Amino acid sequence: MNEITPDKFEIRDYLRLDLMPHFMCPGCGHGIALRALLWAVHELGIDKDNLAIVSGIGCSGRVGAYIDANTYHVTHGRPLAFATGLKLARPDLKVIVITGDGDCLAIGGNHLIHACRRNLDITCLMLNNEVYGMTGGQVSPTTAETRLTTTTPAGNSEPAFDACKLAEAAGAGLVGREVTMQTPALRNLIKEGLAYEGFSFLEVMSDCTEIYGRKNDLGDSAEMVLAQKSDMRPEAYTNSAEQPFRPNRLVTGILARNDRPEYGDTYRRQAAALCGEGDDAA
Amino acid sequence: MSIETIAAEADAVTADALTRNVLIVGVGGQGVIMISKVLALLCQTQGLQVKQSEVHGMAKRGGVVFSHVRFGAKAGDPVWSPTIPMGEADVLIAMEWAEGVRWLPFLRADTGVFIADTQQVIPPFACRNRDFFAEPAYATETPSEIVGQVSDGFALDAGRMAEELGNARAANTILLGTLSASLDFPLDDWLSVLNQFVPKGTEEINRRAFLLGRDWVETPRENPAMPAPTPALPIARPGIDVRLEITRSWCKSCDICVKLCPERCLDLDDQQIVRLKDPDACTGCRICEWLCPDFAIAVHHETPERPHSA
Ligand code: SF4
Numbered sequence A: 001m002n003e004i005t006p007d008k009f010e011i012r013d014y015l016r017l018d019l020m021p022h023f024m025c026p027g028c029g030h031g032i033a034l035r036a037l038l039w040a041v042h043e044l045g046i047d048k049d050n051l052a053i054v055s056g057i058g059c060s061g062r063v064g065a066y067i068d069a070n071t072y073h074v075t076h077g078r079p080l081a082f083a084t085g086l087k088l089a090r091p092d093l094k095v096i097v098i099t100g101d102g103d104c105l106a107i108g109g110n111h112l113i114h115a116c117r118r119n120l121d122i123t124c125l126m127l128n129n130e131v132y133g134m135t136g137g138q139v140s141p142t143t144a145e146t147r148l149t150t151t152t153p154a155g156n157s158e159p160a161f162d163a164c165k166l167a168e169a170a171g172a173g174l175v176g177r178e179v180t181m182q183t184p185a186l187r188n189l190i191k192e193g194l195a196y197e198g199f200s201f202l203e204v205m206s207d208c209t210e211i212y213g214r215k216n217d218l219g220d221s222a223e224m225v226l227a228q229k230s231d232m233r234p235e236a237y238t239n240s241a242e243q244p245f246r247p248n249r250l251v252t253g254i255l256a257r258n259d260r261p262e263y264g265d266t267y268r269r270q271a272a273a274l275c276g277e278g279d280d281a282a
Numbered sequence B: 001m002s003i004e005t006i007a008a009e010a011d012a013v014t015a016d017a018l019t020r021n022v023l024i025v026g027v028g029g030q031g032v033i034m035i036s037k038v039l040a041l042l043c044q045t046q047g048l049q050v051k052q053s054e055v056h057g058m059a060k061r062g063g064v065v066f067s068h069v070r071f072g073a074k075a076g077d078p079v080w081s082p083t084i085p086m087g088e089a090d091v092l093i094a095m096e097w098a099e100g101v102r103w104l105p106f107l108r109a110d111t112g113v114f115i116a117d118t119q120q121v122i123p124p125f126a127c128r129n130r131d132f133f134a135e136p137a138y139a140t141e142t143p144s145e146i147v148g149q150v151s152d153g154f155a156l157d158a159g160r161m162a163e164e165l166g167n168a169r170a171a172n173t174i175l176l177g178t179l180s181a182s183l184d185f186p187l188d189d190w191l192s193v194l195n196q197f198v199p200k201g202t203e204e205i206n207r208r209a210f211l212l213g214r215d216w217v218e219t220p221r222e223n224p225a226m227p228a229p230t231p232a233l234p235i236a237r238p239g240i241d242v243r244l245e246i247t248r249s250w251c252k253s254c255d256i257c258v259k260l261c262p263e264r265c266l267d268l269d270d271q272q273i274v275r276l277k278d279p280d281a282c283t284g285c286r287i288c289e290w291l292c293p294d295f296a297i298a299v300h301h302e303t304p305e306r307p308h309s310a
């Protein structure tokens, strides 16, 4: 072998091989998202020992378990809360939260807005497949209108959240979105998120092929992957005031930046100041 | 009268009337039409009857352009159709090598004169092979092969000759000069007609280009029929080596890689597990590797890889 790149990305180096193959259904987009995440970690040269993955409940929650790093599989909707504590206690760790649309926006919606507001240096990867897949396909906050799920047999009548606009409005430092089909672009976006000092919220459009795709007649796995493209508009910016809910066409890339002081830094300076005063008094 | 007799008589008429057929071919932007207009006007000034028809409008460089010029004595009213039948061109003049090869069947097998620029304009559809470092699929016939086949053949690198002269755009005038050596018209008439067509200020360089092409025919060469041309490109698959590592136990038969491989070189075997059906077609693009949700495919490049823009 005469590979030109000295350290080519080999995904096996980052997987818990004894757990493979993973439990996800055939064609599930979460696997592609996992590849992009590990690829980004590799390209940034992040040491596995310094990497902490926190994930919640659901299909997305299982994704973290396959990563050969420090991983936490925590209660439903609470990965951001756990990650906040972890990052404050161990600022030297690179903390990544892997969560899903239900975990992040419904059960953990409250934690999300406050994590955005705080701007602690965490990268939140929300894998959005528009459904609660693991529990049998119930409607989620991002299920598109008119879609069929087990709890919306006549078609969903609630508007879907635009998670990126929510995060932006709540003050997240960096907000971006990408589809799994554009794997290298997704890797680039995750790299930006990981390099960003502050809270980065990244929405990854993933496919639930077996439950959501089947119920809504969206075609086979390959067709669903290709359909992502027709939904996409690559120009990065739209005015978030225009539409509070997800527009028909997806805008991908970095959608918002809100550079503010990182919370952990501020917190530690305050703590040091307080301790310093205490020392003086003693 | 049988069909054969009619054909034979028609042949006789054509031969008697001495219609000359000149077919000029090339690609857009090379001056095919200019050559044919010069020739047509020259014929008119000589009192001949002339018909010219062309396909043009390939303004975007690369489109095929050709022009038929037929002329003969007015008295015999010999020029009926404006197009040259297959196998009846007295002169085939090609401004682009592959076009010359393509139109070869129009040339008279016994007496035809073949004049071609060895310049190659490689069209996008010749680059269908998307392998790294792949050579384009272009005419493989070498000038010496073709020149050896025809009764009288000239393959010259007019583009380079024109460049050396100081204006690459004069290549067509060089070929016109070469053509003039095969037709029986006075040199002064050629030059005066040419002057009416060339852009203002380029009369002198075009005159020199014309004479250069005309003299090229007479210049003694080691083997006039075999000038040193640009070597033809090989079509063999260049030495690239891509290896697909498939982890069979991880594949879940989702079909994503099979349907999204741009070269369609994967399929599922009888156990519904992915396999590389057509190893020669795989270009190593990595799309299957990126999109397999189960990490069942790893693409290894044994030859240096071009950096991905993505
Ligand atoms: S690398 Fe994969 S997707 Fe690309 S041509 Fe080869 S088999 Fe097809």
Ligand code: SF4
Pocket: A027, B250, B251, B252, B253, B254, B255, B256, B257, B258, B274, B291, B292, B293, B294, B295, B296, B297
């Ligand atoms: S994409 Fe992966 S899991 Fe799906 S058929 Fe291809 S190799 Fe198998």
